[in-house]
Amino acid sequence: xxxxxCVEEVRFISSANATACIAFPGxxxxxxxxxxxxxxxxNDHCDVFVICADESITDNCxxxxxxxxxxxxxxTTAGVPVPFVTTITLVFPxxxxxxxxxxxxxxxxxxxxxxxxxIIDGSCTVIQLNATxxxxxxxxxxxxxxxxxxWKHENLWVVGLRPFDLSPNDVAINGFVSFTISQELQPxxxxxxFPCPF
Numbered sequence: 201x202x203x204x205x206c207v208e209e210v211r212f213i214s215s216a217n218a219t220a221c222i223a224f225p226g227x228x229x230x231x232x233x234x235x236x237x238x239x240x241x242x243n244d245h246c247d248v249f250v251i252c253a254d255e256s257i258t259d260n261c262x263x264x265x266x267x268x269x270x271x272x273x274x275x276t277t278a279g280v281p282v283p284f285v286t287t288i289t290l291v292f293p294x295x296x297x298x299x300x301x302x303x304x305x306x307x308x309x310x311x312x313x314x315x316x317x318x319i320i321d322g323s324c325t326v327i328q329l330n331a332t333x334x335x336x337x338x339x340x341x342x343x344x345x346x347x348x349x350x351w352k353h354e355n356l357w358v359v360g361l362r363p364f365d366l367s368p369n370d371v372a373i374n375g376f377v378s379f380t381i382s383q384e385l386q387p388x389x390x391x392x393x394f395p396c397p398f
Contacts, residue, residue, distance in 0.1 A: 202357055208324070209354040212297040212308070212316055215347045216290050218329060222272065222340040224284075238276035240337035246274040248329050248342070251285070255323060255348070261314045264292045264323070264348060272331050272340055284340060288329075292348050300349070316350065324349040 225237050252269040272284040294313025299305055308316060329344035 201361065202359055204355065204357055206353065206355050208322065208351040209356065210300050210324070210349045210351045211320060212350040213300040213303075213347065214292045214296040214298065215345055216292060216296070218268075218288050218290060218327075218342070218344050218346050220286060220288050220342040222284050222286055222342070224274075224333075224338055224340060238278060238280060238282065240282065240333045240340075241275050241277050242333055242335050242337040244275060244333045244337075246272050246331040246333065246340060248272055248331050250327055253325055253327065255325065257317065261317055262294050262310060264294075266290045266292065266325055266346060266348060268325075268327060268346070270329070270342070272342065274331070274333055274340060277337075286342075288342070288346075290346050297348075297350065319352060320350040321353045322351055324351060 224240055225232065229237075249271040250268060251271050253267065255264055255266045257264055266289070268288045268290075270286050270288065272286065273281050274284065275281055294310055294316075295307050297308050297313060297316065299308070326347040326349070327344070328346070329342055331340055331342045333340055
């Protein structure tokens, strides 16, 4: 079955490894005035939440900077969750972007990247991260990958199947009806309602 759809078609793609670490406690214990902080569970996985993200193109149109605000929740040895807020900043040089879906022509040069920026309509950022505590529970290590996609609004014809389509028999004889409910989540790249830790 052929479908006529209007979509955000990815034209260029780049990826970068993301790493960060958070010391715990974040200050020398001598500066805490006797306050005893809990001990984080060593070699433990922490929960990672993206609280906001944004991106900007440099004025000279040579790079895209992506900033990601994170909430990391780790557990103490007593089982109490402890939240940490941090920011990861990644710079994607224009020369790191590859045409998609071709991916065989190699990365763009500086002029090609500037020409690409003239035709794209937006971007999408894929964030894949995990966080773990170190062997002494004194540091949280964040690692993963961030993929930056540049897209253009396009009208496409695609061949596809509806995975949960009802047959004419289901509708006419058995009286089934089918609804698809779609809801957009609050935009993750809009930090207006939640102050991002930039």
